[in-house]
Amino acid sequence: MAYRSHNVGRPHEDTYRAALLRAAEIHGGVGPLAKRLRAPAAYVARWLDGQDAMPGTIFLRVVDMLIEGTKRPDPTATSRGLGTP
Numbered sequence: 111m112a113y114r115s116h117n118v119g120r121p122h123e124d125t126y127r128a129a130l131l132r133a134a135e136i137h138g139g140v141g142p143l144a145k146r147l148r149a150p151a152a153y154v155a156r157w158l159d160g161q162d163a164m165p166g167t168i169f170l171r172v173v174d175m176l177i178e179g180t181k182r183p184d185p186t187a188t189s190r191g192l193g194t195p
Contacts (some may be wrong), residue, residue, distance in 0.1 A: 126164045129172045130157055136179050147171055 130143075137143045140158065144151035147168060157164040 114167045123160065124165060126169050126172075127158060128161060129169065129176060130154070130164060133175050134158065137175070146175065 134140055134143045134154075137146055140154050141151050144154040149152065153162070156162040157168070158183060
């Protein structure tokens with residue numbers, strides 16, 4: 111049985127929305143994320159809801175933001191798992 115996405119012809123939209131949702135969580139919601147993306151908050155909300163397709167250029171900005179977020183040092187990393195309080 112073949113897997114069929116509900117977004118036939120646009121399977122990337124689920125990935126775009128998941129990335130956008132994660133970025134919104136990291137940056138404190140739709141408003142702060144919209145400012146960071148330099149896009150109207152209403153557009154960001156519509157992209158998150160799946161009402162409009164997110165432009166590829168915005169997706170690339172989101173990916174860059176997520177990559178930046180993974181580069182930041184975790185302040186708890188020095189004590190985690192090392193037996194120090």
